[in-house]
Amino acid sequence: MQEIQSNAVLPAGSARLEKRNLSYKRKQQLFIYGSLFIPLLFFAAVRIIPIFYSFNVSFREWNILSDGVRPFVGLDNYIELFQDEVFHKALKNTLIYVGVGVPGQLIAGLAVALLLQQITVLRGWFRTIYFIPYMTSIIAVSWVFRWVLIPNGAANGLLTQLGFAKQLFLNSPDQAIYLITGVMIWQILGFQMLIFVTGLQGIPQLYYEAADIDGAGRWQKFWRITLPLLNPTIVFSLVIATITYLQTFTQVKNMSSAGAGGPLNSTKSLVLYIYDLGFKHHKMGLAAAATVILFIVIMGLSLLQLKFVSKKVEY
Template sequence: MMLKQKYLFIYSCLLIPLLFFLSIRIVPILYSFNISFREWDLLSEEKPFVGLQNFVHLFQDEVFLASIRNTLIYVIVGVPAQLLVGLVIALLLQRLNRLKGFFRTLYFIPYVTSVVAVSWVFRWTLMKNGIVNALLIKLGFEPQLFLGSPSQGIYIIIAVMIWQNIGFQMLIFLTGLETVPKSYEEAAAIDGANSWQRLWSITLPLLNPVIIFSIVIATISFLQSFTQVLNMTNGGPLNSTVSLVLYIYNLAFKHFKMGEASAATIILFAMILSLSLLQMKILNRKIEY
């Protein structure tokens, strides 16, 4: 009797978060599928079924195509750069014997800082008459448009996102490095392997599960680029920085086209799911100690 009560209590505790997950995550996703196949306007009482018409309209919209292109740039440029910098910092911090906690905190502070505040600080410093351009003029260089440039803006936003999330990647890699057996590196060093050979042949292969996790998390983060884009450029200039999530936001809450916004959300969901599965399929491999 006591055993049954124990299991009943365990399943009851598991049921509460499951119901929360279903009501907050699964049900809205399924409901968005329904909306994506309807002409769903907040200002209209009728929501007729239109099939794939919303998806067709999206791919005929140049701004939507630009948002897809920009989102892929965010991922292709941002993910490798963020992982590389995070790994390098983690490797350097691992070698420190003093002040390791101080530097960990220093690199992690941007991650817990308000994204809106960080975005506006960079926006102010990179204005046409901002601090950075004033410094460039004093050094004898031409002032730059930075966020006002169609060719520079997106890469500046990527750099800000990398800078703010680098503490998270650093912490993940540091945790992974602590799990790598020291005996392997010591044995390789005795056999004459240099630092680069030990890193390439021992450390990185054993970090593979951590690398996969970091890549998937970073990819999802860059695919969902929104706050930095909204606050730094609002998608401009000339839609050169608009992300897919910002496009969905404008479509839903500025133009009230919930049907097309839901269709764009389904496309984003498909991109996140397919890229995550592809990365796990390609990068995942069995680790033998």
């Protein structure tokens, strides 16, 4: 009799348990989707909506000091931009920052990562030393290097002691942009080093052991094993570095003469040009048009890199 009663109770108990589990799963899913929705909402508020708003502003004559009349002017802002020699110079300078900074940063980061892989003593200490500049304030680093590179600074003092002539450095239209790019490479080197160290540690040692058995040298292992298997890491670093150098602003603002991208606009980046248009000349329509162009350049270069640099990697 007791067995029959217990058997009769089991289905009802399992049904309640199943219902409770279903309720728990629903609450869990609501929590997960809610947690995902809140950051997405924040991203839309600070990123997506301003992008579309910038498109609207770029088609208007928008002066922040005007009385609120902002007429629609179509493509006039874009036409005016492409007729501006300073815009051409800023765009060219930005491409120089990318063309010099990105390869230099990737090569230096990979070289340091490979060297760190070869040592066993104080490896963590060296990683920390290389990573410290990346954590340091960009403004502080920029002003330290500006002090070093002034006409009577430490760099010219060292050159004089070695018997060389003094250099203009940041006051030279030919030298300044490459010096600023060099400072950026030096400061971001630690970040790239850490990314490449992580990528190198993800490569199975089995391949190197097989290569050693086959008699492969260091360069052969580097070109045939390390580089191909580092492709996902290289693509990530390449895209991040390209976007970083396309958005160059703080270093130029703090290291260039008068903070205006000098001398003779030789260091003015596209972002600094946008800043000057919007907050110095109060021409928000032109600034928004230049921002849209920068957005198209960033998106285009990123898509091209993902398409032509990415390769399928199989371990």
